[in-house]
Amino acid sequence: MAVQSVRGAPQTVAHGPRGFWGMTRRLLGKDWPYAYVFALPLVLLLFGLVGYPIVQAVWMSFHNQIKLEGAAPWVGLSNYQQLWSDTSFRTAVLTTINFAVISVFVKFWVGLSAALLIHNMKRFRAVFTGLILLPWIVPEAVAAFTWRGLYQPTFGGLNVLLKATGVMDLLHALGFSQPELPFISDPHWALPSVIAVNVWKGIPFFTITLLSGLKSIDSELYDAAAVDGANAYQRFVNITLPGLRYVLIVACLLSLIFTLNAFGLIFIMTSGGPLNATRLFSILTYELFAQNRFSRATTVAMAIVPALLVLIVILGRYMRGDPGRIQARETVWTKIGGWALAALALVVGAAMLRASLSVASFIVLLALLSPPPS
Numbered sequence: 001m002a003v004q005s006v007r008g009a010p011q012t013v014a015h016g017p018r019g020f021w022g023m024t025r026r027l028l029g030k031d032w033p034y035a036y037v038f039a040l041p042l043v044l045l046l047f048g049l050v051g052y053p054i055v056q057a058v059w060m061s062f063h064n065q066i067k068l069e070g071a072a073p074w075v076g077l078s079n080y081q082q083l084w085s086d087t088s089f090r091t092a093v094l095t096t097i098n099f100a101v102i103s104v105f106v107k108f109w110v111g112l113s114a115a116l117l118i119h120n121m122k123r124f125r126a127v128f129t130g131l132i133l134l135p136w137i138v139p140e141a142v143a144a145f146t147w148r149g150l151y152q153p154t155f156g157g158l159n160v161l162l163k164a165t166g167v168m169d170l171l172h173a174l175g176f177s178q179p180e181l182p183f184i185s186d187p188h189w190a191l192p193s194v195i196a197v198n199v200w201k202g203i204p205f206f207t208i209t210l211l212s213g214l215k216s217i218d219s220e221l222y223d224a225a226a227v228d229g230a231n232a233y234q235r236f237v238n239i240t241l242p243g244l245r246y247v248l249i250v251a252c253l254l255s256l257i258f259t260l261n262a263f264g265l266i267f268i269m270t271s272g273g274p275l276n277a278t279r280l281f282s283i284l285t286y287e288l289f290a291q292n293r294f295s296r297a298t299t300v301a302m303a304i305v306p307a308l309l310v311l312i313v314i315l316g317r318y319m320r321g322d323p324g325r326i327q328a329r330e331t332v333w334t335k336i337g338g339w340a341l342a343a344l345a346l347v348v349g350a351a352m353l354r355a356s357l358s359v360a361s362f363i364v365l366l367a368l369l370s371p372p373p374s
Helices: 019-028 032-061 078-083 087-119 125-132 140-150 157-164 167-173 187-215 219-227 232-243 245-260 264-269 281-290 294-303 305-319 323-328 332-354 358-368
Strands: none
Touching: 032 294, 078 294, 087 125, 087 187, 087 245, 087 281, 087 294, 125 187, 140 157, 140 187, 140 264, 157 167, 187 232, 187 245, 187 264, 219 232, 232 245, 245 305, 264 281, 281 294, 294 305
């Protein structure tokens, strides 16, 4: 059979459809009109449940709304300009930063330790995995009322336990003058006490998330490292942490978003007191709504939206696609962003030190100011 060469034959290139439809198919995909027809109900539902309330809140923040019905005078950006001159708002923001950063920091390390312990257990792994989920399963209101009872100064379970074990006598010998520990009745004790409850309730999220990440790491890597003479610490630093890198980032960002929006737990336990020691921006927003200062309340609520949007964008970046492609896209701007986050951590740490949380603030500051990954 003779084979004819077509090397010199002219080649024709097939062009797709031109014009508007051709451009949209190249940008949005071949079947985008049909896809959007099926996605339209979901888009309308999300706009009705999320989009419209946000637009309405932004519109309300540009007015001086003191009643739900009737027209309100337009004030433009006046509410936002007056916001940072409000001492109560600045204090609430600082308290929120302290509460969120310290809570996530402690939950991260305790959750990672618990995940490593459960992952390396040979027996009763399922039992301990179920037990670690109990704080997460308990409804928030039930947990808040329970811990408020445990923190009660006179008849609370914690003070009774401290007295029965002799710890209270030891504290009195060291110079502590009060007969009981005022967990949520003293301004200096209230914020650490509610942080402890938030940590207790948030540890299971980190534990289960990191435990699933540990199971995805190939065990042969540990075997090869052990053969090469690597000890447990070296295997943890060079295998476990790199393998959990993206799981850690997603878990920390999600936990930070959840913690920044905390309301029910603290409101039931302290209602923002005593002396506004635990008044987060969410509780401040509620108090302003209760005073019928609707525009100021929505302004306070919208002030946190840019920070949450930044966290959500970063979170979406790591939840979209595989880690290899994400790492390949890292450029000098990523490094600049990392150092910008470190600078932000410096400001946060300085604010925490100013709030007299010296020891915990110093630890968190050192952790957050570690050099960003190259």
